[in-house]
Amino acid sequence: MATRKKVLLKVIILGDSGVGKTSLMNQYVNSKFSSQYKATIGADFLTKEVMVEDRLVTMQIWDTAGQERFQSLGVAFYRGADCCVLVFDVNLPKTFENLDSWRDEFLIQAGPRDPDNFPFVVLGNKIDLEDQRRISTKRAMTWCTLKGNIPYFETSAKENVEVEQAFHTIAKNALKQENDVDLGFPPPSAIKLHDPPPKQKKGCC
Amino acid sequence: MDALVQTVEDVAGASGGESENEGDGEDEDVRDGGDGGGVAAGGNEEAEEETGMEIEYDVYDVSNEAIAARRRKHAHEEATSPGWTQHDKHVFILSSAGKPIYARYGDESRLSGFFGVLQAMISFVDDNDDELQHLVAGDVTYVFYSNGPLYYVCVARTREPASHLRMLLQYVHNLVVSVLTAPYIVRLFEQRPHFDLRRMLGGTEPLIDSLIELMDSDPSYLLGAAECLRLAASVRAAVGSALQEVKISGLLYALVIADSHLVTLVRPKSRGLHPIDLLLIMNFVKASPTLRNEAADSWTPFCLPHFNDTGHLHVYSSFLASGVCLLLISTEAESFHDMQACKDRVATEITAGGHLAAITDAMASQAYSVDELGIPGLLHFLYKSVSSRQYTAPAWSAPYITGGEQRRLLRVYQDVIEKVHTVANDVKIYYQVSQSETLLAWVTSSFELYVVFGPLVPKKLAIASCNKLLRWIKSQEGTLFILNSPVW
Ligand SMILES: Nc1nc2c(ncn2[C@@H]2O[C@H](COP(=O)(O)OP(=O)(O)OP(=O)(O)O)[C@@H](O)[C@H]2O)c(=O)[nH]1
Ligand SMILES: [Mg+2]
Numbered sequence: 001m002a003t004r005k006k007v008l009l010k011v012i013i014l015g016d017s018g019v020g021k022t023s024l025m026n027q028y029v030n031s032k033f034s035s036q037y038k039a040t041i042g043a044d045f046l047t048k049e050v051m052v053e054d055r056l057v058t059m060q061i062w063d064t065a066g067q068e069r070f071q072s073l074g075v076a077f078y079r080g081a082d083c084c085v086l087v088f089d090v091n092l093p094k095t096f097e098n099l100d101s102w103r104d105e106f107l108i109q110a111g112p113r114d115p116d117n118f119p120f121v122v123l124g125n126k127i128d129l130e131d132q133r134r135i136s137t138k139r140a141m142t143w144c145t146l147k148g149n150i151p152y153f154e155t156s157a158k159e160n161v162e163v164e165q166a167f168h169t170i171a172k173n174a175l176k177q178e179n180d181v182d183l184g185f186p187p188p189s190a191i192k193l194h195d196p197p198p199k200q201k202k203g204c205c
Numbered sequence: 206m207d208a209l210v211q212t213v214e215d216v217a218g219a220s221g222g223e224s225e226n227e228g229d230g231e232d233e234d235v236r237d238g239g240d241g242g243g244v245a246a247g248g249n250e251e252a253e254e255e256t257g258m259e260i261e262y263d264v265y266d267v268s269n270e271a272i273a274a275r276r277r278k279h280a281h282e283e284a285t286s287p288g289w290t291q292h293d294k295h296v297f298i299l300s301s302a303g304k305p306i307y308a309r310y311g312d313e314s315r316l317s318g319f320f321g322v323l324q325a326m327i328s329f330v331d332d333n334d335d336e337l338q339h340l341v342a343g344d345v346t347y348v349f350y351s352n353g354p355l356y357y358v359c360v361a362r363t364r365e366p367a368s369h370l371r372m373l374l375q376y377v378h379n380l381v382v383s384v385l386t387a388p389y390i391v392r393l394f395e396q397r398p399h400f401d402l403r404r405m406l407g408g409t410e411p412l413i414d415s416l417i418e419l420m421d422s423d424p425s426y427l428l429g430a431a432e433c434l435r436l437a438a439s440v441r442a443a444v445g446s447a448l449q450e451v452k453i454s455g456l457l458y459a460l461v462i463a464d465s466h467l468v469t470l471v472r473p474k475s476r477g478l479h480p481i482d483l484l485l486i487m488n489f490v491k492a493s494p495t496l497r498n499e500a501a502d503s504w505t506p507f508c509l510p511h512f513n514d515t516g517h518l519h520v521y522s523s524f525l526a527s528g529v530c531l532l533l534i535s536t537e538a539e540s541f542h543d544m545q546a547c548k549d550r551v552a553t554e555i556t557a558g559g560h561l562a563a564i565t566d567a568m569a570s571q572a573y574s575v576d577e578l579g580i581p582g583l584l585h586f587l588y589k590s591v592s593s594r595q596y597t598a599p600a601w602s603a604p605y606i607t608g609g610e611q612r613r614l615l616r617v618y619q620d621v622i623e624k625v626h627t628v629a630n631d632v633k634i635y636y637q638v639s640q641s642e643t644l645l646a647w648v649t650s651s652f653e654l655y656v657v658f659g660p661l662v663p664k665k666l667a668i669a670s671c672n673k674l675l676r677w678i679k680s681q682e683g684t685l686f687i688l689n690s691p692v693w
Contacts, residue, residue, distance in 0.1 A: 008304055008314055008401050045321035047283075047314070060304065060317035076328030080302020080398035113397065178399065 008058045009174040010080055014102045015087035016095040017066030020125040023157035024087065025063050028167050033158050040065040043077070052171045059171055078110035083119045083174035090124040090140075090154065091132040099143065119173035120150045123166055128156040266608070267418045269411065269492055276414055282311035284319045295360040296377065296417055298402075299323060300394065306355070306402045307413055313403075323358050327351065339367040350374035354394035355381065355402075365616060366623045369427075373420050376481070379510045380416055383485050384409055387514040408494070415492035416485075421612055423465070427619055428589045428653070430596040431483050434466035435572060438683035440563045445469040445691040447554045451547045452693075455537030457518065462487060463568050464528040467595075467687065474692040479511035480594045490522060490530050499524040502548070504541045507534075523548045525555070526565050572600040578677050580670045584642060586656040587618060588678055590686060591649075597678065597685045604641075614642075618655055621646050636664055645671060 013021045022040050026032050029046045044063040049056060062077070078084075084106050088095040103120065112118040124140050127133070137154065144150040151173070153166040282289045289311055297316075298307040303324030305313035313320070327349060330337040339348040348370040350357040357374035382390070385405055393400050420426045433441075448459040448471040458478055461468040465487045472478055486507070490496055495503055506517035521533040521544040531551060533544050555561045575583050578599075585605060589596040605611050617639075625635050625646050635646040643658040645667045656671055682688060 006314060006401075006403055006407075008317060008403075010302060010304055010399060043321070043325055045318035047317045049314070058314040058317060060321060062303075062321055076301060076331055077325065079328075080300060080304060080394075080400070082399050178401070 006058070007055060007175060007178060008060055009082040009171060009178060010060050010062065011083045011085060011170055011174060012062045012064065012078060012081045012106070013085045013087060014064055014106060015066055016089070016092075016098050016102075019066065019087045019089040019092070019095050020157045021066065021087050022063050024123065024125060024155060024163060024166075025061055027157045027160055027163050029061070031160075033160070035158070039067055048167075050168070050171050052168070052175055055175070057171055057175060059167070059174075078106055081106075081110055081112075082178050083121065083170050084110075085121050085123060085170055086150075087123045087125055088135070088140075089126050090135045091126055091129050093134050096124075096135045096140065096143075103147065116148055119170075119177050120147070121166065121170045121173065122150050122152045124152065124154045125157060127154045127161060128159045267415070267422050269415065269497060272414045272418055272492070273411060276410065279310040280312060281315075283315035284311075286311070293361065293363055294417070294421075295358075296373070296413075297323060297358045297360075298377065298381070298413075299356045299358070300398070300400065300402055301328075301351070301354045301356060302398050303328075304399070304401055306406060307410065309414065309417060323356070327356055339371070346370065348374065350378065352378050353387070353391050354398070355390065363616070365619060368623055368627065369619050372426075373417065376416060376420065376426060376484075377413060379481055380409075380413060380485060380488070381406065382510040382514050383489075383508045384412075386508045386516055387510070411494055412488060412492050416488050419488060419491075422608070422615070424587055424596065424598055424615065424618065425465075425480075425484055427615065427622060428587060428596050429480050430589050430594045431467050431480050431487075432465075432596055432598070433686055434463045434468050434564065434567050435597075435681075435684050436468065436567045437563065438688075440560050440567075441469050441687065443558055443560050444555055444564075445471060447551050447558075447560075449691045449693060450554075451533065451551065453533075453535065453537075453540055453543045453547060455535045455540060456533060457512075457536060458532070458534040460532050460534075461525070461564075462490065462530050462532065463564055465491060466568075468529075468564060469687055469690070471691045471693060476512070479509070482509035482511045485509070486520065486532065486534075489520075490532070496522060496524075496530075499527065502545060504544075506538075509534075521545075521548070525552050526561055528568060529561065529564055572598075574602050575599045576602070578674065580673055580677075582658040582662045582666070583670060583674070584657045584659060585614060586654065586674060588655075588674075589653040591651055591653060593686060593688075595686050614657065617642070617644060617657070621655060622653075634668075636667065643667060647671060 013025065015021055017039060018037065022038070022044065023033060025044070025046055026034070029048045040063060042065055046061045046063065048059045048061065050059060051057070062081075064077075086099050086102055088099055090096075099122065107115050107118070122140065122144050124135060141152055144152040151169050153162050153169070155162045155166055157163065292310050294309070296307070296309040297305070297320065299305055299320045301324070303321050305317050305320040307313060308316055327337050336351070337349045339346060341347075344364070345360060345362050346364075346367060348359045348361070348367050350371050355378065357377055359370045359374055361370055393402070393405070425432055444461055448461070448469065451459050457476070458470065458472050460470040460478075467483070470478060489505075489507065493505075502521065502523040505520045505522070507520040508514060508517050512518070519535050519538050519540075521535065521541065523531050523545075525531050531548055533547065535544070552561075575585060585599060585601070587596055587598050601611055605614050621635060621637060621644055625648050633648060637644045638660065640660060642660055643662045645656045645658070647654040647656075654671060654675070656667070656674060658667055658670070662670075678685065
C-alpha cells in the first residue's frame with residue numbers, strides 16, 4: 001500500500017529576532033522582499049513544492065518568532081521536524097553567538113532519535129551589507145564543522161543570494177532523514193482466536 | 206413519578222422565545238412512567254439553520270462515483286482557493302508533529318500551512334496541560350479530537366452540536382484504527398514523530414470520504430445501530446442456518462449484508478459484533494475501491510476496533526448478487542481457500558431455497574412508507590431497539606424528498622438525540638414544536654423512539670400515535686429485526 005510518490009518535510013527556522021528568517025522564507029517561496037520589519041508573532045507557515053532528486057517534495061516551512069515574548073507555542077511545536085535551519089545576521093555577532101542556544105533548545109524540545117546526525121543547516125544572512133560585516137566566513141565555518149559538519153550558506157534575502165541553493169540543501173538533507181523511516185518495520189500482528197478479549201462491549205444483535 | 210415533558214415552542218428562529226413546561230400532567234397516559242427527572246437543555250436552533258446557502262451539487266449523492274468526483278473536483282484546492290473556506294464541513298487528520306495526513310477537500314500537501322496552524326493551536330493549549338475541544342468563530346465551529354499521536358479536526362458551518370462533530374471524528378479515528386490497529390499507530394510515531402502517515406494510509410481516502418458522507422445521510426451512525434433489511438423472518442432464519450453450517454477454524458463472524466442493510470449475522474455465543482465495527486465493515490464494502498466491481502472475492506486484513514484494536518482479523522468478502530455481500534471474518538490469515546469453498550456452499554444453498562431471490566426482491570421493493578402505518582400526520586420516525594442495537598426507519602417520503610430536506614431532518618433528530626442524552630437524568634419524553642414539524646422523543650431502557658409529525662399535531666394526539674406506532678412495530682418485529690441471532 002505504500003505510496004512513495006508524496007513526501008512532506010517539516011522544516012523549522014530558528015534564530016534571533018530580526019536576522020531575516022521571514023524574509024528568507026518570503027524570498028524563497030514568494031520571490032518577494034520587503035525592507036519593512038514586521039515581527040513574527042508565534043509562527044508563520046508556508047508551503048513550497050520542490051523537486052529533489054526526481055522526487056516531488058512538499059516543504060512545510062515553520063517560521064518561528066525570534067522575539068522571546070512571542071515564543072509561546074509550546075514544546076510540541078518542534079516535534080517531528082525533518083530539518084532545522086539556524087539563521088544569524090553576519091553583521092551582528094550576538095546573533096551568531098546565540099546559535100548554540102537555539103540549537104540546544106531545539107535538540108531538547110524536539111528530542112530527535114539521533115541528535116548527532118540530525119540535519120541542521122546554518123544560514124549567515126544579510127551579506128549584502130558588505131561594509132558592516134562582523135562574522136567572517138571562516139569563523140562561521142569553524143562553528144559548523146565543530147557541530148558535526150553542518151552545511152553553511154551565506155545568504156541575502158534582499159538580493160536573493162544563495163537562497164535557492166540553501167533551501168535545496170535543506171530539502172535534500174531533510175529528505176535523507178525522512179527516508180530513514182523505511183528501515184524495516186514489522187506490520188501489525190494478526191489476532192489469535194484465543195487471545196483474551198481486551199475489551200468487550202455490548203454487541204449488536 | 207411523572208414522565209417529564211419538555212415543550213419548546215420555537216419562535217421563528219428568534220434566539221430567545223422558548224417556554225418549558227415540566228411535567229404538566231397531561232401526559233399521564235404514556236405507558237412508560239419511568240423515573241423522569243432531568244430537564245433537557247432548552248433552545249431549539251433547528252429553524253435557523255440552512256440559511257439558503259445551497260451548495261452547487263447534491264451533497265446527498267453518497268454513491269462512490271459521486272464521492273470520487275467530488276474529491277477530484279476539489280483536489281487542487283488550497284487554503285487560498287476561492288471556495289475552499291466555503292465548504293460545509295472540512296475534516297482533517299494530522300500527526301502531532303503537524304504533518305498533514307488527510308483533508309476532505311483540497312490537496313493536503315498544499316494545505317500544509319493550514320495544518321501547521323491547527324497543530325500550533327492544539328499544542329498551545331496542550332502545553333498548559335489542557336485540551337482544546339472546540340471553538341466557535343462566527344458561524345464556523347472547530348472541533349478537535351486527539352487520540353495518541355493523531356489529531357482530528359472538523360471545521361463545520363453546519364451548526365451541528367460539537368458533540369456530534371466529535372463523534373464524527375471518533376468514527377474517523379476508528380476507521381484509521383481498522384486499517385492500522387491502535388498499537389501500530391502509537392509505535393510508528395513513538396520511534397519517529399516526523400513520520401508521514403500518508404504512506405500507510407494511502408488509498409484509504411475513499412473510505413474516509415464515504416464515512417463522512419454517510420454520517421450526513423444515514424441515521425445508523427447517529428444511533429450507533431444497524432438497520433436490517435425488511436425480510437420475511439423465515440428467509441432470514443434460512444440464511445442464518447446456512448451460515449451456521451460454515452465451520453472453519455478461526456471463523457468468528459459470518460454475515461450477509463444487502464446494500465448496507467443487515468440480512469443476518471452468525472457470531473460466537475459470547476461475542477456480539479459491536480455496531481461501530483459493523484458500520485465500519487459496511488462502509489468498507491460500500492466504498493473500497495477493490496470491491497467496487499463486485500466481481501472478485503477479496504481477502505482483507507481488517508481490525509475491528511471494538512472487538513480488539515490491537516490486531517487484524519481477516520475479512521473474506523464475496524458478492525452473491527448485486528449489492529448482496531457475504532462476509533466471513535476470521536482470525537486466520539491462511540484460510541482464504543477454505544472460505545471460498547464455504548461461500549460456494551452457502552451460495553448454492555440459499556440460491557436453491559429461493560432465499561437469495563427473496564433478498565434481492567426485498568432490496569428492490571423499497572423500504573416501507575409511513576403511509577403503510579395509517580397514522581395521520583406521521584411524517585417520519587426512527588426506532589432503535591436498545592438491547593439489540595438495531596433500528597428501523599421508513600423510507601423517505603414527502604416532505605423529505607430532496608437531499609437537503611433529508612439532511613435537515615437528520616439534523617433535527619441529531620439535535621434532539623443530543624438533548625435527551627446529554628442531560629444528567631434521563632429525559633423520558635421530549636416534545637418539540639417548530640415551524641416545520643412536531644417531534645416527540647421517547648427514551649426508555651429498552652427502546653428509543655423519535656417521531657416526526659406535521660407542525661400542528663397536538664401533544665396528546667402525538668402520544669397516542671406513538672403508542673399506535675409501537676404496536677405496529679411490535680407486529681412487524683420479525684421482519685424488521687434480527688430477533689435471535691444464530692450463534693456458534
Ligand atoms: N539588507 C538586508 N536586510 C534584510 C535581509 N533579510 C532581512 N532583512 C531585513 O531585516 C529585517 C528583519 O527581517 P525579518 O525577516 O522580519 O526577521 P525575522 O528573523 O523574521 O524576525 P522575527 O520575526 O522577529 O523573528 C527586515 O527589515 C528585513 O527587511 C537581507 O538579506 N539584507
Ligand atoms: Mg519573522
